[in-house]
Amino acid sequence: MQPPALSLPALTANTALFLDFDGCLVEIAPRPDAVSVPSGLADRLERLHDALGGAVALISGRDVADLRRYLPGFPGAMAGSHGAELALGGKDITATHDADLDIPALHAAAARAVAAHPAILIERKPHGVALHYRADPSLRAVVEEVMQHLADAHPDMILQPAKMAVELRPAGSGKDGALDRLMAMPPFAGRVPVYAGDDLTDEPAMARAQALGGDGIKIGAGDTVARYRLDDPAALGRWLDEALGGLR
Numbered sequence: 110m111q112p113p114a115l116s117l118p119a120l121t122a123n124t125a126l127f128l129d130f131d132g133c134l135v136e137i138a139p140r141p142d143a144v145s146v147p148s149g150l151a152d153r154l155e156r157l158h159d160a161l162g163g164a165v166a167l168i169s170g171r172d173v174a175d176l177r178r179y180l181p182g183f184p185g186a187m188a189g190s191h192g193a194e195l196a197l198g199g200k201d202i203t204a205t206h207d208a209d210l211d212i213p214a215l216h217a218a219a220a221r222a223v224a225a226h227p228a229i230l231i232e233r234k235p236h237g238v239a240l241h242y243r244a245d246p247s248l249r250a251v252v253e254e255v256m257q258h259l260a261d262a263h264p265d266m267i268l269q270p271a272k273m274a275v276e277l278r279p280a281g282s283g284k285d286g287a288l289d290r291l292m293a294m295p296p297f298a299g300r301v302p303v304y305a306g307d308d309l310t311d312e313p314a315m316a317r318a319q320a321l322g323g324d325g326i327k328i329g330a331g332d333t334v335a336r337y338r339l340d341d342p343a344a345l346g347r348w349l350d351e352a353l354g355g356l357r
């Protein structure tokens with residue numbers, strides 16, 4: 110499905126805005142810790158937050174503590190770990206699932222399984238693990254096989270394919286669930302959701318936003334359920350700035 114690239118949805122004072130992080134607000138980098146936050150992004154997010162009465166949320170596969178390192182002053186809600194964590198405003202981070210997971214054991218098992226392949230980067234997350242093969246794409250099959258074995262051994266977790274990576278996240282998590290949770294509470298409730306994202310983990314959330322009468326915006330290339338598309342994070346930034354002008 111290739112959505113039209115011609116027009117974009119209007120942001121109004123009644124919009125609830127949901128933004129993904131990697132590949133959406135920031136360009137993809139060689140490693141998770143090598144992303145660069147564009148100058149002006151923090152200010153843009155704060156102005157959107159003010160103009161939309163606080164109804165702006167970041168919805169990321171990263172955990173919330175990691176997101177906060179990149180956007181420390183962001184005043185809005187953050188859903189992290191593919192929806193497995195939620196933090197409202199600057200407040201505490203809560204788990205949204207009730208799976209009783211032995212995460213240190215999962216991290217150790219993942220590390221043992223790829224010990225022979227130092228090019229595979231292990232990202233230890235509070236609610237799961239990611240194995241990245243961006244440094245050597247020929248290791249994709251190894252990563253997929255290891256993660257399938259880990260998924261088979263951990264029925265409370267599900268596989269999440271990502272860009273040059275495969276992740277395990279808790280069953281019952283998901284960015285669509287994060288969107289639903291936020292849309293049920295103020296200041297999001299009663300608004301029209303607009304969700305921008307770039308990756309497979311964003312597709313269910315964009316579908317959900319559209320099912321609720323809103324819109325999805327796919328950032329970059331690839332099949333998508335979203336009705337709209339923008340080329341890259343810079344294009345999203347320009348569109349958000351234009352939209353801000355109309356909200357004043």
Ligand SMILES: O=P(O)(O)OC[C@H]1O[C@H](O[C@H]2O[C@H](CO)[C@@H](O)[C@H](O)[C@H]2O)[C@H](O)[C@@H](O)[C@@H]1O
Nearest residue numbers: 130131137138139140141169170171272273274
């Ligand atoms: O939901 P997102 O905010 O888009 O996060 C998805 C994953 O992003 C990160 O990995 C991806 O970005 C890295 C930095 O650009 C890149 O090196 C990697 O190849 C990508 O897969 C992050 O490391 C993951 O934890 C997120 O789940």
